[in-house]
Amino acid sequence: MAPGPYTITYFAVRGRCGAMRIMLADQGQEWKEIVVNFEDWTKGDLKNTCVFGQLPKFEDGDLTLFQSNAILRHLGRSHGACGKDNGEAALIDMMNDGVEDLRLKYGKLIYQEYETGKDAYIKDLPNHLSKFDAFMAKNNSVFLVGDKISYADYNLFDLLLNHLVLCPTCLDTVPKLKAFMEQMSARPKLKAFIDTDAHAKLPINGNGKQ
Ligand code: GTB
Numbered sequence: 001m002a003p004g005p006y007t008i009t010y011f012a013v014r015g016r017c018g019a020m021r022i023m024l025a026d027q028g029q030e031w032k033e034i035v036v037n038f039e040d041w042t043k044g045d046l047k048n049t050c051v052f053g054q055l056p057k058f059e060d061g062d063l064t065l066f067q068s069n070a071i072l073r074h075l076g077r078s079h080g081a082c083g084k085d086n087g088e089a090a091l092i093d094m095m096n097d098g099v100e101d102l103r104l105k106y107g108k109l110i111y112q113e114y115e116t117g118k119d120a121y122i123k124d125l126p127n128h129l130s131k132f133d134a135f136m137a138k139n140n141s142v143f144l145v146g147d148k149i150s151y152a153d154y155n156l157f158d159l160l161l162n163h164l165v166l167c168p169t170c171l172d173t174v175p176k177l178k179a180f181m182e183q184m185s186a187r188p189k190l191k192a193f194i195d196t197d198a199h200a201k202l203p204i205n206g207n208g209k210q
Contacts, residue, residue, distance in 0.1 A: 006031035009046075009057040011038060013203045016068040017056050019158035020075060023151060025193030027079045038206070069100055069155075076151030083146055091145045095135065096152035102128050103159055106166075114209045122167045126174070129163075132156065133174035142183045157184045161194075165210045 006024065010017045012035050024031050036046065036055060047053050051066045058064070058071040060078075065071050076082035076092070083089040105128070109121045132144075141147040144156065160181055163170050171178040185191055193199055204210045 005059075005061040007034060007059040008032070009034040009036060009059075010055045011036055011041070011206060013206050014158070014162075014199070015205060018161070018199075018204075019151075019155040020056075020058070020068065020071050021199065022158055022190060022193060023072065023075055023079075023081070023154040026149075026154070026187055026190040027075070027081070028189060029079075069096060072096070072151040072155055081148070081150045081154075083150060084148070088146045088150075092150045092152045095132075095144045096155055098132065099152060099155045099159055103155075106159065106162065110205045110209050111207060118166075122170070125163065125167065125170050129170065129174045129177060133176045136176040136180060142180055153180075153184065157181065157190075162204050162210070165204060 006029060008017055008020065008031055010033075014021075021031075041047060041055075046055075050057060054066065056068055056071065057066055058074075060074065063074075065074060073082065073093070073096075083092050105121070109117050136144060139145060143149055143153050145152070157180070160171070160177065164181075171181060185194070
């Protein structure tokens with residue numbers, strides 16, 4: 001396969017690049033990784049070139065993007081994974097915003113209150129996961145919206161992988177999400193990628209907490 005035109009510049013973690021890597025792998029794309037050491041990052045040279053002073057940075061040929069969700073949407077549009085019409089695209093955007101809301105809560109737990117907040121977070125998790133489960137139950141397929149995989153499915157999958165590490169039983173009360181994870185994990189290219197060291201051995205978060 002010819003190398004893809006994609007480059008991801010990010011720290012040596014899954015973090016905000018887990019979903020885009022899983023998506024690229026599942027879509028049969030190749031990409032280059034530029035790994036940034038946090039010590040080098042603090043010198044500021046690269047930071048000063050980033051639109052919002054943060055990573056990930058994503059290059060698609062001459063196009064340079066920041067903001068992980070914009071990158072996912074761009075890949076969705078490029079690879080037919082953002083719905084079959086405007087209505088589906090809007091619902092996919094909506095669900096992806098829901099994933100982002102949960103990712104922000106997860107990030108707050110991991111980076112700010114892991115020791116004091118973990119038990120309460122896990123206790124409250126069914127309230128959040130049940131919303132995705134109920135929405136999925138109304139769709140007549142294994143995906144969030146329509147009958148084709150979308151960028152929001154990859155984002156949800158990545159975030160749920162993280163949650164299964166945080167709390168291995170967290171999907172026991174949400175059967176649709178459990179089936180979703182099983183079917184996503186059985187996709188050959190996706191499974192091959194998450195079995196690689198490049199994914200499996202990469203820390204989930206930057207502070208070693210998971
Ligand atoms: N809304 C943005 C998006 O979705 O792309 C948020 C991007 C973001 O939070 N980037 C963080 C960053 O660039 C990295 S993700 N932080 C550096 C800075 O702001 O100067 C979280 C993270 C934190 C630390 C590490 N680490 O130490 O390796 C890895 C990832």
